Amino acid sequence: MASTTPSTLRWGIIATGGISTRFSEDLLVDPSTRDVSDVTHKITAVGSRSVAGAQKFIDKLKASEGVSAWGVKNGVLDDAKPCGSYDDVFADANVDAVYIGTPHTFHHANAKAALLAGKHVLCEKPFTFDLAELDELIAIAKEKKVFLMEAVWTRFHPIAYAVQDVLKSGKLGQVKRMFADFSMNFEPDTRPDDNRMIDPEQGGGSLLDQGPYPSVWCMLALHQHPDNKDKDPQVVSSYQRIYERSGVDAMSHWIVEWKGFAEARCLTDMTASGLSEATAVITCQEADLVIDYPPWRPESFSIVPHSGGEPGSIKEKTTFKHTVHAGGGMHYEADEVARCIRDGKLESSRMPLSESRVTQGWLDAVRKQGNTVLKDRKSTAGN
């Protein structure tokens, strides 16, 4: 059988913190371990606030062990240039696409600069601080004819497709409502004031950091459900508990309504853990679909009969496992970006900009209805 040469995407990595490390390590994993042969990845530039920081990051990647050692041996890092500013990465002709791994309040400025320089952009969650900032990025990407996507990696995991297949098959009957939770004890009192979960200047608090995950399951299970016709679901109620030390939210609750279809209750909490066996529960006519912890990378879900005397045709619990292939699981979204760019697409149909707008709107609504120090923070759009 004739084999075609894979398309290689050349990445510039912006920032050298925790998530940039994990994303880059996944770019170093052999694509064939996840049955991918049509795209490959290279890291051609790393941007940090200091050139020494960028060099240290590259050196650490070059010392990778385990599944990421493959990329080191196979040239993924051979042309990686350390840059002492993010702008140097945006100006680099050897970079096709930029991955943005800075704290929340910097996403807009960093993505905007990259787009204006003509680079394709994959930006960490939450896309921006508010919807006005996101709309500005979308307008620039459209004008520059470059690809833009929010890095909601969980949407590309095997389990995400499997959950949708079950719901779409109709075997669980009508969807009634759902609950989605990302609670985790980050032990905020032990963290310094400049930790990004605490610091308002970095968009701290549970809502912005954790909120994108309940949204994943809401969007896949309800928003994209074939029976749903409401494409503009709104937050109808919310509550935020304040983390007194810095005034960000310790916990947020909100309810979203898809008119004429269903409601979702969403929860984020950075001060207490969530249920280990239920990061999301989708209540359907015939049974519940229960997705296990952790919300960002679950690998199993169960179909669970209704409790008590509730009717429902499904009487036995069945559990399904969908493990992430070798690596951390961020390679799937990277493959999606590579394919979209190869095919000349400006957005992903799996993670469309219209859906990022919907979930960004929920974060805005909860923040504005609450009473944290970020309540009235002004958008940087247009600056």
Ligand SMILES: NC(=O)C1=CN([C@@H]2O[C@H](COP(=O)(O)OP(=O)(O)OC[C@H]3O[C@@H](n4cnc5c(N)ncnc54)[C@H](OP(=O)(O)O)[C@@H]3O)[C@@H](O)[C@H]2O)C=CC1
């Ligand atoms: N998808 C996922 O699973 C995860 C996503 N995230 C997301 O990734 C983003 C970054 O999170 P994370 O990597 O944990 O954060 P870190 O604090 O570990 O790293 C942030 C990096 O941003 C750069 N930076 C630029 N300006 C500042 C500033 N003023 N203060 C602090 N850092 C700055 C720094 O890199 P440098 O010095 O090199 O410029 C720093 O290392 C967030 O949007 C977060 O929500 C985080 C964790 C998991």
Ligand SMILES: O=C1OC[C@@H](O)[C@H](O)[C@H]1O
């Ligand atoms: O995106 C995330 O997922 C995993 C969590 O540990 C992290 O805080 C969050 O940013």
